[in-house]
């Protein structure tokens with residue numbers, strides 16, 4: 001018996017054509033799409049689910065980690081700050097950053113809460129959708145990019161599947177904001193896997209005594225010494241069967257944990273479980289440059305933004321443009337949790353504010369070129385500076 005089938009060759013209709021196509025509507029994709037549209041590109045954002053935000057909304061990760069260095073100074077600006085403010089336009093769920101949104105000295109801020117907040121996932125998702133529409137971005141929901149047509153080292157078209165079937169979308173520049181470097185893998189770009197693999201996470205919301213509470217069940221490893229693993233099993237995150245098993249394990253964990261506080265009533269209900277798998281680091285671009293923690297505090301000539309370390313106060317890093325694009329596919333750039341980084345830096349750069357910083361850089365570049373390694377970085381930097389991004393520490 002053969003263990004394969006031959007898919008019949010077929011002609012796919014090219015239904016649309018865009019200057020910039022952003023794949024993935026998480027924080028990185030939202031930021032990239034806004035920046036590309038502001039740069040004048042006819043922009044499409046393709047998202048597999050039916051809402052924006054990715055892990056930051058559907059994944060119930062509702063803590064916008066710090067825009068500051070932990071020593072009282074803001075380091076991430078531009079769209080990272082714009083989305084932060086948007087997330088709490090109608091109020092914060094918790095940890096309102098009073099000290100940052102009113103007049104205070106660096107010393108006062110250094111001693112107080114970092115520039116972070118907890119927001120309402122659903123309100124934020126809808127506000128992001130509205131912001132993209134205001135910027136003129138087309139959104140295509142319920143659509144997975146499942147393959148790429150690559151010619152002469154460029155993605156000519158993205159092959160998508162949705163309710164209409166399978167068809168092609170022609171793209172000038174492509175931003176891989178899938179979180180898992182799907183487009184890098186589909187187009188033959190070099191990628192790397194996260195060897196330690198992911199622990200089981202099972203974050204959920206439950207109404208308890210009239211209050212809707214976030215339960216961070218399965219907290220990040222290394223962030224707190226008391227973290228107890230929910231399972232000894234680890235997950236790579238790019239195998240369909242494995243992800244399905246992981247999600248079912250998380251569901252069982254959530255129900256068991258929820259029921260410890262009693263059955264369902266008006267005062268006690270399981271209000272939200274994640275709609276997408278809670279995976280932190282899976283597959284990333286293996287670019288010609290890797291961002292590393294060794295460059296902490298260093299000035300980088302090709303910097304496209306500054307990020308901080310959510311785990312500890314002090315360290316800040318400039319993001320080199322070269323860690324966003326690869327060696328093989330000229331018109332492909334990455335953003336968010338799948339950029340080219342070392343393992344240690346991955347755990348720092350994967351969080352919401354950093355995804356917004358790399359998203360803005362990738363989207364701005366996508367409006368300027370369809371050959372990223374040939375782009376003059378100085379002109380990209382001028383555009384980013386004009387948009388309010390801080391490039392150097």
Ligand SMILES: Cc1cc2nc3c(=O)[nH]c(=O)nc-3n(C[C@H](O)[C@H](O)[C@H](O)COP(=O)(O)OP(=O)(O)OC[C@H]3O[C@@H](n4cnc5c(N)ncnc54)[C@H](O)[C@@H]3O)c2cc1C
Pocket residue numbers: 023024025026027028029046047048049053054055056059061062063064065143144145146177178179180182201202203276277278279280335336337338350351352353355
């Ligand atoms: C359990 C957990 C807790 C975390 N806690 C925090 C926290 O407290 N604060 C914080 O700042 N960060 C936290 N993070 C990290 C952070 O949430 C994410 O790393 C960040 O939001 C990733 O953004 P992204 O846009 O790069 O990717 P994602 O949010 O993963 O978005 C990718 C999007 O692309 C879509 N997509 C994927 N593949 C395709 C495809 N082939 N075609 C079409 N669409 C596709 C997905 O549906 C998704 O919407 C946590 C992560 C986890 C898992």
